[in-house]
Amino acid sequence: MRPPARLQAAIEVLDGVLAAARDGGAAADSILQAYLRSRRFIGAKDRAAIRDLVWAAIRHSGERPVSGRAALLGYLLASAPEALSSFDGSDHAPHPVEEGEPQTPATAAPAWLLPVLEARFGNDLPQALAALSARAPLDIRVNRLTGMTRAQVAARLPCAAEPVHVAGLTLADALRLPAGTRLEGHPLRKTGAIEVQDAGSQAVVELAGARPGMAVVDLCAGAGGKSLALASALGGAGRILATDTDRSRLAALAPRARRAGALGMIETRLLDPGREATQLADWAGQADVVLIDAPCSGTGTWRRNPELRWRLTPFRLERLWALQARLLRLGAALVRPGGRLIYAVCSVLDSEGPDIIRAWHRETGIAPARTLALSPHIHGCDGFFIATFEMPC
Template structure:
């Protein structure tokens, strides 16, 4: 592909990403994979160059642009080499006229204000759209595996940070891709052999697998979710990891309590649905998807799953609440409201490898901890 053709490809991809962000379609990485899956003629260098253009444009624009061309024009505004590729050639984009590029910014203005009100300053906000590292968790049976170029992660014996572009597919069955922050907050469950643990919003089961490793595959983990498609991905992952103590349970919305009545867990872990502000380094276009109305719905859902978890744990059991968000409305404020509404429950102190105390829990941020952003709190039920 010529440089101009690469620019045109980036524009086409950005068009698709902008539309998906507006309509709730597929994530950017999925759209990129589909695009090149249909264009086998593009070599690895072409794919890498186009992908870099796409993500550079996404990170540069806090607000969703009108279209892909406006997005790439913003990137070209300070890059003469990129500007020159708007040459009107056969496979290239039309020359630049008097059109205006999309305005630059870190995040949508309303989100910048909410982040600032949650104690996330300008430097922390800027770090939310840096490139994320590639972290994995070793399966206990492969703890001695040699991974060229991998770095250990302090406080997490099974965690490794790999070089960018490492082939994790070749490591299937020996490692799980999991951010070091995600591994750290899972430790808040203090899951031990012989326990019964409920993973209430299990999704595809990353934390269930981590819990099984912490429990030395001894005990019971009930991984539940209302999303059949996501939950169905857990069984084959558990089989590869030989995590035999995990059972999956699909929940019917509105009837969760009945479905979990036989569990009575020592610990209920809630990795609640959230805005994902702490994971924007991996999905920077997610800033374009979030709206005040969607955030309000997420906050309602979080309160709902906290209530389910509180009703499920046995007397004296623990409830661990996790969100990959840095907004207090989804983290600290949710826990404060829960404690106010549930007399006898108490927040317990946490000692994690990363993070700083924040209200009744601990918060991890990309700038301070080099991980995805999280808020986690451990709450103890009355006996």
């Protein structure tokens, strides 16, 4: 595959990512994988080159570009202008660059969001944006249910791995590997001994305080990453109800739970939006722990999912606030007297974290026992806001 063909392939992928960002479609990595899967003639080196071009162009711009071509041109002009000679209009190549055509400038965040981020980070804004734009390391969690220790796992990994500490929390099962480490197909992953999970997410589960024998609800379980971590914390003794309104994401949990040795501990329940309280009536006031990993802007995960910057709008953010407040009320009703409620968002926006909790306090009189705001530039993990509540007896 010639370099011009690689550029054209990257443009086509970027056009797909932009369409998905506009219409609420699949994530960028899924679009890229589907593109390459449908073109099996593309060799390994070409695939890697296309992948690098796509992600570099996405990271280049916080604003949604007008086209995949504009995104790639902006990145190349800033970082590799010599590549523009490959826009030559030959077979499978991009057509030549025209004078005045759109070229996306380098930005770290959408312009409308910058004042909000400045209010959050103050003088640390440049460092915070740099960290949110950088490539993330690879964090994994050792699954206690397989009987392997962290030291045993570290000895079998393909590169050096370090323990992880976050904001004074000791994450006993966490290991950090260099950015770009690939574990697809590794025996430890195939056998369920490890799960890829950011240290911030592991901190959420640590603060949940799940212990053997407890009954736990993971209210927004998605594909079940935190449900599996909770099962590991329960040590095989206890039960977990994992719920979500997204059928496809929740369906991914069962095979993961089977591989991790947690299938018998986890019940999944698909919920209908607006009817969740009725469908969870049997758990009302019964759970020792309820975890609400609420849908959010995902601003804390930009380093892993930089195309999320292209999806976020003020209108979508307002809709998320209403959903987050509703989920807090729903989750609180499931906690037994004296139990624990955990609210978490992978966001660095105050409006999705402290502001939601202050409104909840005004509404219920229940103050958080602890809050924790995590930022990549300080804590080295994804951005999170976490609040824990000890519910009154």
